[in-house]
Amino acid sequence: MINVFQPQLGKEELRAIKKVFESNWLGKGKITDQFEKEFSGYQGVNNNQIKSISCCTEGLFQSMELLEIGNGDEVILPSISFIAAGSAILKSGAKPIFCDVNKYSLNPSAEHIAAKITSRTKAVIILHYGGLPAPMDDIMELVSSKNIFLIEDSACSVASTYKNKACGTFGDIGIWSFDAMKILVTGDGGMMYFKDEETAKRAEHFLYLGLMSKSGLEKTDSVDKKWWEYDITYPGRRAIMNDITAALGLEQLNKLSMFIAKRRQVHNRYNEELKDLDYLSLPPEIPDHCKSSYYFYWIQTKEHKQRDRLAIYLKNKDIYSTFRYYPLHRVKYFGSDVVLPNTETAADTTLCIPMHQSLTNEDIDKIIDSIRSFKKTI
Ligand SMILES: *Cc1c(COP(=O)(O)O)cnc(C)c1O
Numbered sequence: 075m076i077n078v079f080q081p082q083l084g085k086e087e088l089r090a091i092k093k094v095f096e097s098n099w100l101g102k103g104k105i106t107d108q109f110e111k112e113f114s115g116y117q118g119v120n121n122n123q124i125k126s127i128s129c130c131t132e133g134l135f136q137s138m139e140l141l142e143i144g145n146g147d148e149v150i151l152p153s154i155s156f157i158a159a160g161s162a163i164l165k166s167g168a169k170p171i172f173c174d175v176n177k178y179s180l181n182p183s184a185e186h187i188a189a190k191i192t193s194r195t196k197a198v199i200i201l202h203y204g205g206l207p208a209p210m211d212d213i214m215e216l217v218s219s220k221n222i223f224l225i226e227d228s229a230c231s232v233a234s235t236y237k238n239k240a241c242g243t244f245g246d247i248g249i250w251s252f253d254a255m256k257i258l259v260t261g262d263g264g265m266m267y268f269k270d271e272e273t274a275k276r277a278e279h280f281l282y283l284g285l286m287s288k289s290g291l292e293k294t295d296s297v298d299k300k301w302w303e304y305d306i307t308y309p310g311r312r313a314i315m316n317d318i319t320a321a322l323g324l325e326q327l328n329k330l331s332m333f334i335a336k337r338r339q340v341h342n343r344y345n346e347e348l349k350d351l352d353y354l355s356l357p358p359e360i361p362d363h364c365k366s367s368y369y370f371y372w373i374q375t376k377e378h379k380q381r382d383r384l385a386i387y388l389k390n391k392d393i394y395s396t397f398r399y400y401p402l403h404r405v406k407y408f409g410s411d412v413v414l415p416n417t418e419t420a421a422d423t424t425l426c427i428p429m430h431q432s433l434t435n436e437d438i439d440k441i442i443d444s445i446r447s448f449k450k451t452i
Contacts, residue, residue, distance in 0.1 A: 076437050078394045080430040081259040082333065083322075090321040102126075102314045109320035112327055113265050117240040123268050125277050126315035130229045130251030130264040131158040134199070136280055136313065137225050137247045137266075138166035140273055147196035152182045153401040153410075153417045159199050159227055160402040168196065170410075172403045177416040178358045178374070179203060180424065184212035197223035202231035202241045204370030204398075204426070206360065210236040210244050217245075225249070228267075230369040232258050233334045237363045243267050252323060257337070257367055257431075258330055260322040263315055276308075284310030336431040337368035340438060344371050344427070347442045353380065353449055370398060371429040373445070378422045384448050385425055391444045395427045 094100060106126055114124040127133045135158070143149060145167040151159050153172035163170040173186045180203040187198055198217060200208050217224045228234075228242030229251035235241060242248030248267035252260040268274035279285065284306035315323075345356055355374045360366050375381045381397075388395050401421045403410040428441055 075392045075394050076428050076433070076441065077430065078396050078426060078428050079255040080432050081254060081256075082329070082431045083259070086325045086328070087322050090325050091318055094317045094321045097317070100318055101316050103317045105317040105324070106315050106320040109315070109323045109327070110265070112324060116327060116330070117243055117267065119240070119243050119267060120271075122271055123274055125266045125268070125274060125281060126320065127249075127264045127266050127281060128313045128315065129253060129262045130156075130227070130249045131162075132311075132313045133247075133249035133264050133266045134158050134162040134225075134227065135165065136277065137199075137249070138162050138168070139280060140268075140277055141197060141223050141225075141246065143168050143196050143223075146194060148192060148194040149197045149199060150187055150190045150195060151199040151402075152180075152186070152201070153403040153412070153414055154180050154203070154399050154420065155199065155201060155402055156227060156229065156399055157402065157405070159201075160405070160408060163199070164408070169194075170402070170408065171195070172401075172408075172410055172412050172414060172417075174414040174416045175203075175420065176358075177419055178355065179206055179208075180372070180420055181206065181208040182213075183209055184216040187213065188216055191220055191222070195220070195222050197225055197246075199225045199227055200245075201227040201229065202234050202367075204357070204372060205230050205234050205367030206357065207231065207234050207236040207241050207364045207366070210239075210241075214244060223247075226267075229253075229256065229264075231367050232256070233330055233365070233367040235365040245269065246273070252319075252326070257333055257369060258323065258326040260319045260326065263319045263323060279307045280310045281313045282310060283312055284308035333431045334367060337429060338366075340429060340433055341366075341368045341371055343438055344442070348373065348445060351446065351449060353377070353452055354445075368429065370426045372424050372426050374420070374423045375425070376423070378419075380452065381423050381425050383451075384445070387448050387451065388427070388441075388444055391440070393428065393441055393444055395425050397421070397424050398426055 147168040224245030231241040
């Protein structure tokens with residue numbers, strides 16, 4: 075089976091993990107600090123604006139607490155979002171308000187968001203679908219004129235930029251994911267960006283038990299003679315990274331530009347060799363002022379139903395495909411009856427086909443041939 079997503083790991087990662095074993099310190103330590111430092115450099119922000127976390131889901135839940143979002147508040151997000159974005163809002167006591175997206179990019183426009191703003195709107199959570207940056211100029215203008223928080227779920231967009239600024243660094247909080255199916259993978263893990271340092275400082279407590287100070291061993295002044303005493307600032311959880319995860323992350327970060335180059339090649343081949351198929355539309359062109367992470371390559375069938383048949387046709391040829399993200403307004407638990415025309419169309423016609431840096435030329439040939447030969451069955 076050709077996987078739809080797949081990581082690329084090598085001897086560099088193994089060697090890095092071995093070193094952590096030999097150091098006999100597996101927890102959060104110097105390697106995690108180093109990963110935070112190099113990641114913040116990569117994203118073009120200050121080291122103290124970035125905090126490592128256990129996963130992006132946790133970061134979404136933490137965002138609600140850090141921005142004090144709760145009962146009576148509304149948070150707008152595209153219905154085509156990761157499930158945890160909706161759950162984090164709901165769990166905070168706020169109400170998730172689903173907005174529509176552009177039919178082809180699956181990103182919301184400022185108008186889609188604006189249509190849902192009320193006096194209760196406290197924040198917006200966007201994502202950059204498949205690594206393609208959302209229209210940030212318009213979205214930034216909207217959220218600042220309305221004085222609402224922006225949270226960027228940047229799980230798809232580790233290497234994406236909009237006008238040379240990293241996706242994930244536009245809003246009040248941005249979150250990246252390194253889970254097993256992302257581009258830069260550590261098994262589980264993530265990073266959070268904070269626009270202001272005060273929030274970043276608070277986050278450090280929130281992410282580590284709410285503790286005010288570090289471990290007793292690090293206390294040096296005489297006032298702290300009884301090092302087992304402590305106080306907390308907040309009933310915090312424990313959502314930190316460890317040195318094994320960070321060691322993987324550092325090696326993966328080194329390889330990131332190579333990963334992106336490979337994904338761009340795959341993207342361009344799909345573009346070139348599928349463009350004449352009139353039963354399909356391809357992902358929108360990447361604007362000159364944007365860089366994509368090429369996380370998804372999505373095709374859209376012109377007719378509903380064909381998408382489902384195409385997915386099965388490919389699966390029978392050992393090519394796995396999927397659709398991300400099943401719209402939250404259709405998830406029964408959320409109990410929404412909102413009508414979102416573009417989301418409906420996108421959800422019924424979009425298919426994410428294999429996109430990862432381990433695809434061989436043979437794999438790509440087979441995928442292209444199969445999508446082409448499906449046409450004969452229509
Ligand atoms: C993968 C993903 C997440 C969740 O990340 P985890 O690190 O697995 O919690 C969140 N949002 C989007 C858009 C994702 O693709």
